[in-house]
Amino acid sequence: MDGFLDIFWSVCAAVGTLYILWVAIQLLSGLWGGIFAYILVPLGLGGGLVDLRVYGPWAAVTGASEGIGRGYALELARRGLNVVLMSRSREKLEKVAREIRETHGRDALIVPVDFTRGPAVYETLRETLHQLDIGLLVNNVGLSHKYAQYFLELDMQRARDIIELNCQAMVHMTHLLLPRMVDRGRGAIINISSYSSAHPQPLLGLYSSTKKLVNFFSEALSEEYSRRGILVQTVIPHFVSTEMTKIRRNIFVPTGADYSKSAVGTIGIQGTTYGCLPHAIVCSLTNLTPKFIITRLAFAVLSYARSRYLRLASKK
Numbered sequence: 250m251d252g253f254l255d256i257f258w259s260v261c262a263a264v265g266t267l268y269i270l271w272v273a274i275q276l277l278s279g280l281w282g283g284i285f286a287y288i289l290v291p292l293g294l295g296g297g298l299v300d301l302r303v304y305g306p307w308a309a310v311t312g313a314s315e316g317i318g319r320g321y322a323l324e325l326a327r328r329g330l331n332v333v334l335m336s337r338s339r340e341k342l343e344k345v346a347r348e349i350r351e352t353h354g355r356d357a358l359i360v361p362v363d364f365t366r367g368p369a370v371y372e373t374l375r376e377t378l379h380q381l382d383i384g385l386l387v388n389n390v391g392l393s394h395k396y397a398q399y400f401l402e403l404d405m406q407r408a409r410d411i412i413e414l415n416c417q418a419m420v421h422m423t424h425l426l427l428p429r430m431v432d433r434g435r436g437a438i439i440n441i442s443s444y445s446s447a448h449p450q451p452l453l454g455l456y457s458s459t460k461k462l463v464n465f466f467s468e469a470l471s472e473e474y475s476r477r478g479i480l481v482q483t484v485i486p487h488f489v490s491t492e493m494t495k496i497r498r499n500i501f502v503p504t505g506a507d508y509s510k511s512a513v514g515t516i517g518i519q520g521t522t523y524g525c526l527p528h529a530i531v532c533s534l535t536n537l538t539p540k541f542i543i544t545r546l547a548f549a550v551l552s553y554a555r556s557r558y559l560r561l562a563s564k565k
C-alpha cells in the first residue's frame with residue numbers, strides 16, 4: 250500500500266511540476282512576445298515596424314467612421330496607405346477622409362454601405378473595390394448586444410444584425426478581396442475579434458460566440474493562405490473606449506485611436522495579437538484562471554452591468 254501511495258504522490262508531484270513549468274513557459278513567452286511587439290519594434294529594434302506598402306497602395310477598412318475602425322484608417326494612412334472607408338454614415342466618413350487627406354497627404358475613398366442589407370451589398374462593393382489595388386483589408390465592423398441581457402431578451406432582428414456584421418461581413422469582404430491578393434501573391438487581412446471570444450460570456454452569449462467564429466475562421470485562413478503570400482492576423486482587443494462600450498478611458502482601456510496605433514504596429518509581427526501592452530497583460534493574466542471561474546465571474550460582472558443599464562433606462 251505504502252509503495253502505491255509513494256508512486257501516486259510522485260506522479261502528482263511530477264504532474265504539478267510539469268503544469269507549473271508549462272504556466273511559466275506560457276508567461277515568459279507571452280512576456281517576451283509583448284516586450285518585442287509593443288516596446289522593441291516601435292523603437293525600431295528587431296527589424297522595426299513592417300513597411301505596410303509592401304501589401305499594396307490601398308487599404309480597406311469596414312466600420313471606419315468611428316472607434317477602432319477610424320483609428321485603423323488614420324494609422325494606416327499615417328503609415329503610407331490610401332484608404333477605402335466603409336460604414337453607413339456618409340457625413341462621418343467624409344470627416345475621416347478629410348483628416349486622412351489633410352493630415353497624412355494620402356488618398357481616401359468613402360463608400361457608404363449598410364452591411365446588414367445582405368449579399369446584394371457585396372455585388373455593389375465589387376464594382377468599386379475591384380478598380381483599386383487593395384492590399385490590406387481590415388474586417389472591423391461589428392455589433393454587440395444593446396446591453397448585457399438574457400438570451401430570451403435579445404431581439405431577433407438585433408441577433409441577425411450581430412451575426413451579419415460580426416461574421417457575414419468578414420466572410421464576404423474576404424471573399425471579395427482575397428482572390429486578387431492571391432493573384433498578386435501579396436496581401437494582408439486583419440480580422441478584429443474580441444477577448445470575449447476567449448471564454449463564453451453569459452448575457453453576451455451571441456456576441457462572444459460570433460467572435461469565436463472570427464478567431465477560428467482567421468486562424469484557418471492564415472494556415473491556408475500564408476504560403477501564397479497572404480498574412481492573416483487575428484486581433485483580440487479587451488475593452489476599448491468607443492461608442493460600443495461607452496467605457497471611459499483609463500490605463501487598461503485605451504481610446505480607439507491609441508489602441509489602433511499600437512495594433513497596426515503588430516501587423517506582420519504577431520499572427521494573433523491583443524493589440525496593445527495593457528490588453529496583453531490583462532488577457533494573459535486572465536488566461537491563467539480556470540474557465541469555470543472566469544465564466545461565473547463574467548456572469549456576476551455582466552449581471553451588475555445589466556441591472557445598472559436597466560435602472561438608468563427606467564429613469565429616462
Ligand SMILES: NC(=O)c1ccc[n+]([C@@H]2O[C@H](COP(=O)([O-])OP(=O)(O)OC[C@H]3O[C@@H](n4cnc5c(N)ncnc54)[C@H](OP(=O)(O)O)[C@@H]3O)[C@@H](O)[C@H]2O)c1
Binds near residue numbers: 365443485
Ligand atoms: N470597443 C471595444 O471594447 C471592443 C472590444 C473588443 C472587440 N471590439 C470589436 O472592434 C470592432 C470595432 O468596435 P468599436 O468599439 O470601434 O465599435 P463602434 O465604435 O460602435 O464603431 C462601429 C463602426 O461600425 C460602423 N457600423 C455600425 N453598423 C454598421 C452597419 N450596419 N453597416 C456598416 N457599418 C456599420 C459604425 O459606423 P456607422 O454608424 O457610420 O455605420 C462605426 O464606424 C468590432 O468588431 C467590435 O466587436 C471592440
